[in-house]
Amino acid sequence: MSRRTSLRAATVGLALITAALLGACRSTPLPVSPDTPPLRFLLTFDDGPSIRSEPNPTAQVLRTLASNPLQPGIRAVFFVQTRTTNGGGTPEGRALMARELALGHVLGFHTATPGHTNHLGMPSEKLRGSIQDGLADHADISGGTPRLVRPPMWAYDARTLDIYAEAGLHALITDVSANDGKIVWPNGSPRRRQHMRYQMDLLRPRVQAGELPVVDGVIPVVVTFHDPNPFTAEHLAEYLQLLVDSARREGLRVSERPFYGQGEDIERVALARTVSAGEPVQHIAGFWHSLLRLKP
């Protein structure tokens, strides 16, 4: 081997070792500062209510939130569809939404069309009309006006945000998605542990960088499930444990009370996390991976 060849080999070898070391550094997470406040999960449920017969998934979710081994009396935000023919548009669906309110949960706007309509595809006047329909439905159910909206399929832009704002609605996206939507994820979800670890892996640098606001001494982390999914409804207690365990495994501190509960103004907390005008559109980590069946 000539001197020049061996020099080149040594250079290449050094570059490979450097790359390997950098890779190792990247995969070793930096410790979260002990000064970082603990997390508290703000649970949200989309697409309900469901009027499936017993066991009714929405009712099952309400029972688990009220009573589970981790924290009884959890309060959540339900982003409801008030006009679906197999849910909110029926007397049974209306009764379930009234029950959600009576139990201290918050109702937010998701759709007021017969289907799960993407707001981005709706002309402005049509979207405005649909929001007015929804507000009227909410007024019938609660006597009040919702302040939170969850755009279907997380699809929004400056135009739809402006139309929401005209109606006093603020868009709440999510930090963690269970990807249990009926379109996106099969009921069995055998990879849910792996998926949740992946979500926490993405959350951790945001917490480290101080990107998430602190509200009342904790960092609210928005989590999304779908209550019409019978698998979610049946396994919600497991999912709650999985959230706490996955966060702790990532070195994230979780509050002694990991979820919001009775007596807390969760709408105020949620409003601290809504999208501001002019902010870049948020993309949901893992959504497309899951949809396209890619490895997370």
Ligand SMILES: [Zn+2]
């Ligand atoms: Zn939805």
